[in-house]
Amino acid sequence: MIWTNAIIxxxxxxxxxxxxxxxxxxxxxxxxxxxxxxGDFSILAAYGVxxxxxxxxxxxxxxxxxxxxxxxxxxxxxxxxxxxxxKGALTPLLITFAFSIIIQNILLQIFSSDNRxxxxxxxxxxxxxxxxxxxxxxxxxxxxxxxxxxxLGLHYFLTHSRVGRALxxxxxxxxxxxxxxxxxxxxxxxxxxxxLFAAGIxxxxxxxxxxxxxxxxPIALIFAFESVIIGGLGSLWGTLIGGIVLGIGQSIGAxxxxxxxxxxxxxxxxxxxxxxxxxxxxxxxxx
Amino acid sequence: MTITYAxxxxxxxxxxxxxxxxxxxxxxxxxxKVFAIPYQVKFVQAFxxxxxxxxxxxxxxxxxxxSIGQQAFIGIGAYSLVYLADIQGINxxxxxxxxxxxxxxxxxxxxxxxxxxxxxxxxxxxxVIAEIIKLFVVQVTVxxxxxxxxxxAFAGMGRETRIAAIYWSALAAIFLTLLxxxxxxxxxxxxxxxxxxxxxxxxxxxxxxxxxxxRTVFVLVSMGFGLAGGLVTMSNLRVxxxxxxxxxxxxxxxxxxxxxxxxxxxxxxxxxxFYYFLQDRLKDxxxxxxxxxxxLGIAIVSLAxxxxxxxxxRNKVSFFATKYRISQMNKEKGA
Amino acid sequence: xxxxxVNDIEAMxxxxxxxxxxxxxxxxxxxxxxxxxxxxxxxxxLKVIAGTMPVTSGSLKFDGRDLVKLSAHKRVRAGISLVPExxxxxxxxxxxxxxxxxxxxxxxxxxxLSNIRELYPLLAERWERxxxxxxxxxxxxxxxxRALMANPDLLLIDEASLGLAPVxxxxxxxxxPQITAQGTAVLLVEQDMQQALRASTHTSVLLEGKVxxxxxxxxxxxxxxxxxxxGIEGRS
Numbered sequence: 054m055i056w057t058n059a060i061i062x063x064x065x066x067x068x069x070x071x072x073x074x075x076x077x078x079x080x081x082x083x084x085x086x087x088x089x090x091x092g093d094f095s096i097l098a099a100y101g102v103x104x105x106x107x108x109x110x111x112x113x114x115x116x117x118x119x120x121x122x123x124x125x126x127x128x129x130x131x132x133x134x135x136x137x138x139x140k141g142a143l144t145p146l147l148i149t150f151a152f153s154i155i156i157q158n159i160l161l162q163i164f165s166s167d168n169r170x171x172x173x174x175x176x177x178x179x180x181x182x183x184x185x186x187x188x189x190x191x192x193x194x195x196x197x198x199x200x201x202x203x204x205l206g207l208h209y210f211l212t213h214s215r216v217g218r219a220l221x222x223x224x225x226x227x228x229x230x231x232x233x234x235x236x237x238x239x240x241x242x243x244x245x246x247x248x249l250f251a252a253g254i255x256x257x258x259x260x261x262x263x264x265x266x267x268x269x270x271p272i273a274l275i276f277a278f279e280s281v282i283i284g285g286l287g288s289l290w291g292t293l294i295g296g297i298v299l300g301i302g303q304s305i306g307a308x309x310x311x312x313x314x315x316x317x318x319x320x321x322x323x324x325x326x327x328x329x330x331x332x333x334x335x336x337x338x339x340x
Numbered sequence: 341m342t343i344t345y346a347x348x349x350x351x352x353x354x355x356x357x358x359x360x361x362x363x364x365x366x367x368x369x370x371x372x373k374v375f376a377i378p379y380q381v382k383f384v385q386a387f388x389x390x391x392x393x394x395x396x397x398x399x400x401x402x403x404x405x406x407s408i409g410q411q412a413f414i415g416i417g418a419y420s421l422v423y424l425a426d427i428q429g430i431n432x433x434x435x436x437x438x439x440x441x442x443x444x445x446x447x448x449x450x451x452x453x454x455x456x457x458x459x460x461x462x463x464x465x466x467x468v469i470a471e472i473i474k475l476f477v478v479q480v481t482v483x484x485x486x487x488x489x490x491x492x493a494f495a496g497m498g499r500e501t502r503i504a505a506i507y508w509s510a511l512a513a514i515f516l517t518l519l520x521x522x523x524x525x526x527x528x529x530x531x532x533x534x535x536x537x538x539x540x541x542x543x544x545x546x547x548x549x550x551x552x553x554x555r556t557v558f559v560l561v562s563m564g565f566g567l568a569g570g571l572v573t574m575s576n577l578r579v580x581x582x583x584x585x586x587x588x589x590x591x592x593x594x595x596x597x598x599x600x601x602x603x604x605x606x607x608x609x610x611x612x613x614f615y616y617f618l619q620d621r622l623k624d625x626x627x628x629x630x631x632x633x634x635x636l637g638i639a640i641v642s643l644a645x646x647x648x649x650x651x652x653x654r655n656k657v658s659f660f661a662t663k664y665r666i667s668q669m670n671k672e673k674g675a
Numbered sequence: 676x677x678x679x680x681v682n683d684i685e686a687m688x689x690x691x692x693x694x695x696x697x698x699x700x701x702x703x704x705x706x707x708x709x710x711x712x713x714x715x716x717x718x719x720x721l722k723v724i725a726g727t728m729p730v731t732s733g734s735l736k737f738d739g740r741d742l743v744k745l746s747a748h749k750r751v752r753a754g755i756s757l758v759p760e761x762x763x764x765x766x767x768x769x770x771x772x773x774x775x776x777x778x779x780x781x782x783x784x785x786x787x788l789s790n791i792r793e794l795y796p797l798l799a800e801r802w803e804r805x806x807x808x809x810x811x812x813x814x815x816x817x818x819x820x821r822a823l824m825a826n827p828d829l830l831l832i833d834e835a836s837l838g839l840a841p842v843x844x845x846x847x848x849x850x851x852p853q854i855t856a857q858g859t860a861v862l863l864v865e866q867d868m869q870q871a872l873r874a875s876t877h878t879s880v881l882l883e884g885k886v887x888x889x890x891x892x893x894x895x896x897x898x899x900x901x902x903x904x905x906g907i908e909g910r911s
Contacts, residue, residue, distance in 0.1 A: 087460020089408070133638065140645050142459055143406055147598055147641050150408065154591055155634040158627040218776045222765045225806075229763035231727065234751030234780030234825060271587065275471065278464045282457070319472045323453065326465075330456040 055308065058187055063304030065193035067280075067297030068200030069262075072255035074277035074284075074292045075207060076248035082287060083224040083244040086134065086145045090152035092274030094249050095256030097156055098122050099265055102257050103169050111173060119253045126249030127242040134245070135238050153270060160267035171260035196258045203251060204293045211289075220244055272315075279322040285332025294334055368511055372504040380507040381575070386616045387510040388571050389596065391517050393608035393615075395564035396593040398521055401603035402533045403557035406459075408590040409466025410565050412450075412473045413443045415585040417566030418573040419483055425493035427482065432493040433509055436570040443566030447559045455551065455558075467587060474585035488580035491573050506574045513567045520560070521605060529553060537603075591630075595637050601647020610649040676739060677702050678860050679724070679829055684733030686716075686723050693719040695884040696733065701829065701877075706851060706861045708871035708892065711881035712904060717864040718760055720881070721831045724862070725757035726750045737829070752780045754828035760837070762818040766807040770798055773806055773817055777824030784826025785857045791820040794850050812843030819847065823854065830854060832863040836870060848874050868900065882906045 077091045088094075098118055105114035129152070137144040179191035211217040223230040223240045230237055259265065259273065276299065284295025299318050306317020325332065372380050392414075400406045420439035425432040450469060457465040478486045494502050524530050532553045535543040544550050573579050592615065600611025622629035644651045677700040686694040693716045701707050709717050722728040724735065726747030735742040737753060745753060765773050774788055792799040795816040801809060809817060815835075822830060836844040844867075851874055855861060865871035872878060872892045880888040880903040888895070888903035901907075 081460065085459065087464060089460070089464070133642065136642055140641075143400065143602065144641050144645060146406055146460055146463055147594055148638050150591065150594060151634040151637045151641075155631050158630045158634075162627045162631075215775075215779060218768065218772055219779055221768060221772075222776045222779075225765040225767050226763055228727065229759065229765060231747045232725065232751065232757050232759060232763070233777050233821060234748050235776075236746075236748045271467075274464065275468055278461070279468065282461065282465075286461075316472070316475050319468065319475070322468065323472070326453055326456055 055186070056305070059304045059308040060301050061187070061189065062193065063301030064297050065189070065197040065300070066304065067293070067300030068193075068197030069255060069258055070276050070280045070296030070299055071200040071204060071293040072196070072251060072258065072296075073273055074280040074296055075204060075289060076251035076255075077274075077277045078281050078286075078289060078292045079207065079251070080244055080248040081281075083220050084134075084138065084145075084241050085142075086138075086149070088245075088248065089146060089149040089274065090156060090270070091149075091248070091252055091277060092272065093153045093156040093270030094122065094125075095252040095259060095273050096265055096267065096270045097160065098253035098256040099171055099260030100160055100164055100169070100267075101253075102171050102260065103164075106172065111171070115257055118257070119250055122253035123246040123250040126245040126247075130242040130245035131238060135241055138241075153274075157267050157270055164267065166266050166268070168264040168266050169260070170264045171257060173261045177261055192258075192262050196262070199254065199258065200293065200296070203254065204289050207247070207251075208289050216240075216243060276318070279318060282332060283322060283325045285335035287336030288332075288334050291332055291334035291336070295332065298333065365515070369508075372507050377500065377503050380503050384507055384510045384571065384575055386613065387514040388568050388575075389592075389612040389616055390609055391514055391564055391568045391571075392589070392593050393596040393600065393612040394517055394521055394605070395561045395568070396590075397597045397600075397602060397605075397608040398524070398564075399557060399561045400597065401607075402525065402530070402537060403554055403561070404533075404537045405554060405558060406463050407466040408463050408587060408594070409454075409468070409470035410561075410593065411585050411587060411589040412466070412470035413447065413562040413565035414569035414572065414589055415470070415474060415477065415579075415581070416443050416446055417569030418579045418584045419477060419569075420566065421570040421573050422489055422491055422579055423483065426489075426491060432574065433505070435493070436509060436513075436567065436574070439570045440563040440566040443562045443569075444559045447562035448555070451555045451558045455554070467590070470585055470587070474581050477585075478581050484579070484581075486581060488578060488583075491577045491579065494574070494577070506571070509574065510571050513571060517564045517567065518605075520564075524560070525605065529556060533557065591633075595633055597647075598637055598641050599648050601650035604649065604653075606653070607647050607649040611647065614648065678738060679862070680734070680736040681720075681724065682734045682736070684723060684735060685731045686719055686728060687731055688719055688728075693884050694723065697881075697884070697886055699879055699886065699889065701860045701862055703828065703858045703860050704855050705877060706855060706863065706875040707877045707879070708875035709862065709864045709879050709881060710866075710868050710871050710900075710904065714883075715881040716884040717881050718833050719884075721757060721833045721862065721864055724829075725755060725759075725831055727757070727759075751825050751827075752782065754782065754826075755831065756822035756825045756827035756829070757831040758815075758818045758822045758833060758835075760833040762814040764806040764809065764814050764817055764821070766805065768806055769803050770801050770806070770809070770813070770817055771803065773821050774798075774824050777821035780825050782826040786823045786826050788824075791823060794823075794853060795820055795846070797846070811839055812846075815839055815843065815847055816850075819850070827859060830859050830861045832861065835863050835865050836867050844870065868904070872900075880904055 073092070073095055077088060080086055080088050101118040101121065102114045105117055133148060134145060137148050173192070177192050180188045181191065182188050211221055219230065219235045219240050220243065222233070223235055223237050227237045256273070280296035280299050281292050282295065283298050284291030284293065299321060302321035303314045303318040307314030371383065396410060399410070417439045420442040421432065421435050424430045424435035424438055430438070454462065454465050454469060477483060483489055532543065532548045535548055536550050536553060569584060572584065596611035596615045597608050598611070599614050600609065601607030619629070622632065640648065679701040681697060681699045683696045683698055684694055685692065685696055697720060699707070709720060711717050719728060723730050726742070726745060730743055737755060740753065742750060765776065768776065771788070774791055797813060798816055798820060801813055819832065835847060848870060851861060863871070863875070872895070875892045878889065878892045878895055879886050880900060882903060883906070887906070888899060
């Protein structure tokens, strides 16, 4: 029964990882940029909510912070990253790595290295008793549902909306996208805006269940990245599955020994890299 | 009339440079006899930075492999030195060389793993590997676990002698790495790498084994990082897992190479020296120093993508002549 | 005032000059073909009009508006659509999605999904097929269909018949009258001289970046054209 519990907890955690990862996946899918600061932006959002929640209630803080994340993404993409796209693969990596360092140190400067958390009151400790040995926390369940919903929402957006189609078209062939009237620079901005919006949601929910510090960005990035690779590049559903597999791996590892959790997740990642490098649900060629 | 061309490796500057370099080398070897300890320590730090920059540039600029996980080998080098010199009692200077070899031994199988990724995901992948290696090392109690371990192999050596010995080791290390880099780039491997960097598919079609060449660079470079890790350990007399495996090393390497300019041999050296003076000035500013570094990096990469050295030299000046040049031997007027 | 007025434009292709002062004019409903040997500058001309390559001198006026300042994606909104060389279909999108994204600029007009299906029945059979899996002929029709979805006033077609089976080429050319019936002008680059002359109202022959012959397609003399095409006469 303990194992069932561990698997379910891991599954729910997977939803959080999927949230953190889908923005990374989208930005890479559209622009081939790997945003090395993705985790740091998640943490930035969490800090934003912490700061605002001191002056207003939690819901309002979240409602204010998330659009700001999207706007920040749009501006950074159009202002800095778009320029770097034509300069080879190295430049965007360097720039996003620099973003990572800058964000971490600005946060360190403002908030110091003390652990913080996003206070959600009773919500954080609420849980549903399923059976004698099985309890499901409200927050993990909520996070998981948000993860699934966002993945669904993004999938629907990409396949059924005008802008979503434009995003996919730009990703296939930016030159041809030009020819149907798509302003690529703007579309890339939209992609990053969505990506950071998702990162923000992930960061806030992460902050509700764990304490965090400015240096947590990288670990969030690593979990997001591992989810993407386990699930398979190019597939949003793959990223969700990848997150779930990673979560379950970590959970089982932690069940064996609490300090083994993260390492177990890494080992799952390595195993996929060795035995199935294309991931569990890879995108078919051309699809 | 026919125009004849000559193919040469360098320009006029390259004729006098060997003499300049020999003089410089002699001066550097003699340094500990002339200058006090603080200077030797500074030079060691600068040498380590130059090694890091040169190796990262070799990997990324010539090998086309952008890694933010090379701190894995800095760490493996450091811990190998501690294990060999402290625990096994081997002479630390021999241990330094062996530590580099051990890095190469680890790098070979790791390359199979990490080459399954490409581009930005390769970058993060190397970082994850570094984190994993750190997590494993921290489990080994004989190596000090999470709190680190002291480097005691120099016990019994006088301070002056020790510092001078470390200085000469660092000098030998930098000499070795620079020489290897130059020879490598002038060799068939270097040519292959340049071809791969310019157009991977075309190179492959022409018979260049892309994977094997990249693997060779990856392994060779790991040894350079191992040397650096060993030197850091010798200088600090201590290894701490969170420091030696820190991704900040990658940040610094990237910064140095970006400043200096990717893809030349002079560039990273310039970048390392620039960074050395910069961090010397800024280290009192704490977190602001890193923020400034980041902003400066973004500015240079966006505005002068060939780096400061590249911008200054505009690819006309090359101290280490590795590229071929064509010049006209005789010029005919009219046609 | 013509729909499109190209006046004395010059353009570079990298370090080389590709166009040396080209002029032409097109009116609504006309089909204007541009023929010439490889490297004559035909594709460059279309790219310059579509905005994917810059002009170094000269003027481009569309519907009275100066085009030179307008970026490529804005020209689509203005009413110019290019069917590029190589078709450049979005390979991960289905035929239907490719057409839908063609309507991104939301220009009003006659063309929509259902009448494109009527224009090119072959596409209707491949509606759910991913672009990557389409054949050459399907790609060409899809590319034209996608450009039509933007309801252009001027349709540019680069290398209409290149690499296509004669049957497919015939279908493509058979669709032109329905396109011009909407008032759309067509500027088409074509390797096949005969096909170009048959389908167009006017023809320009390009040689080494210059217009060496132009006129009404029905009255141009075949020998004149051949000489102009190959540059046998009139070189200085």
